[in-house]
Amino acid sequence: MRVEPSQLVPGCMLLNDVKGKSNRAIISRNTVLTEEHITIVEKFLIAFVDVGSKLSDGTTFQPKAIQQEKKQVKQTNDSSNLAFDEHYHYVVQNYKKLFTAWQNNIKVDMPTVRKLVIPLFKRIDQDNVDIFTLHQYNTKKDYMYHHCVGVGLLAMYLSKKMGYPSGESIQIGLAGFLSDCGMAKISPTILNKTEGLSAIEIDEMKKHPTYSYxxxxxxxxITQIVKLAILQHHERMDGSGYPLGVKKDKIHAYSRILAVSDIYHAMTCERLYQSKQSPFKVMEELIRDKYTHFSHQVVDTFSKSLTNFSIGKR
Structure with missing residues (x-):
């Protein structure tokens, strides 16, 4: 029978080779599938596989129900039908699919990116979302995907607070959303490591802005300014950042917004290798570094917005 990868269970027997985009067999026919095989099939974005009606132990194969998230695709054409948190999680799950495609050398499709994330950007003002608590949606396992969506939202929101017009704010948000797409070119072994990275691994991680660019x-x-912002989002005002080590006036205004948005979201989220910190603790560190690492104008706007949002909240 022909089923989707999400319907597979360990013990399924392949009737035909599973082939990738190069038309080479990824998994050979007659293989008894394990959890690892199923993960590989999903990673390679295989649409369907042919398996037997019996599992390897002789019992009847009962395909899993098709994942609910696929049934919700039509709903997102009218995002007003979804609560903000549902819409946010939908975007994160679809970013994850895009990221997997990029890992398989599929090019960035901007119409798809824009259609996915811009409706979510536009809800920030409409729904009066507490933008500084996005970290509450994060999971340690899927941190990277939450981070890219979170940075995009924070950068878009912060740029509006700084007086940028709506269209330009969306461009800055898109820069944040795509700033870590180059992580797809980093070895999964490094990305999924739960302990500290070696010096060589840190050097490799620091290449991701270049890969993204x-x-x-x-x-x-994509405008040249947005491309530059993506390249520079880890640069620091004192020249201590990467990948180029540029400083002050050499760092574009968009990049300065991305830098603050990136560090705030990262430090307030639980990650595989590091515990989260409170928003106020992170803000203290940003204020401390606002004349060395970061733009003081961006940090001042950020801290003022956080204070206003937090009055009356626990």
């Missing part, structure tokens, strides 16, 4: 460099619908 290369992935979007030839896309004509």
């Amino acid at each position: 290369r992935m979007i460099e030839q896309i004509p619908t």
Whole structure:
């Protein structure tokens, strides 16, 4: 029978080879599938596989129900039908699918990216969302995907608070959303490591802004300023950042917004290798570094917005 990868269970017997985009067999026919095999099939974005009606132990194969998230795709055409947290989680799950595609050398598709994330951006003002508590949605396992969506939302919100017009704020938000797409070019062994990274692994991680830039460099619908912001989002005002070590006036205003949004979301989230900190503790550190690592104008706007949002909240 022909089923989707999400319907597979360990013990399924393949009737035909599973082939990737190069038309080479990823898994050979007659293989008894394990959890690892099923994960590989999902990672390679295989649409369907042919398996026997019996499992390896002789019992009848009962396909899993098709994942509910696929049934919700039509609902997102009218995002007003979803609560903000539901819409947010939908975008995170679809970012995860995009990221898997990028790991398989599929190019960044900007129409798909824009259609996915811009409706969520537009809800920030409409729904009066507490933008500074996005970390509460994060899970340690899927931190990377939450981080990209969170940075995009924070950057878009912060740029509006700084007086940027709506269209420009969306561009800055898109820069945040795509700033870590280059992580798809980093070895999964490094990305999924739960203990501290070695010096060599840290050096490799520091290449991700360059990888991100290369992935979007030839896309004509992305402005050069947005591309520069993606490349520079880990630069610091005193020249201590990466990948180029530029400082002060060499760092674009968009990049400065992304830098603050990135560090705030990262430090307030639980990660595989590091515990989360409270928003106020993170803000203290940003204020401490606002004349060295970060733009003081961006940090001042950020801290003022956080204070106003937090009055009357626990």
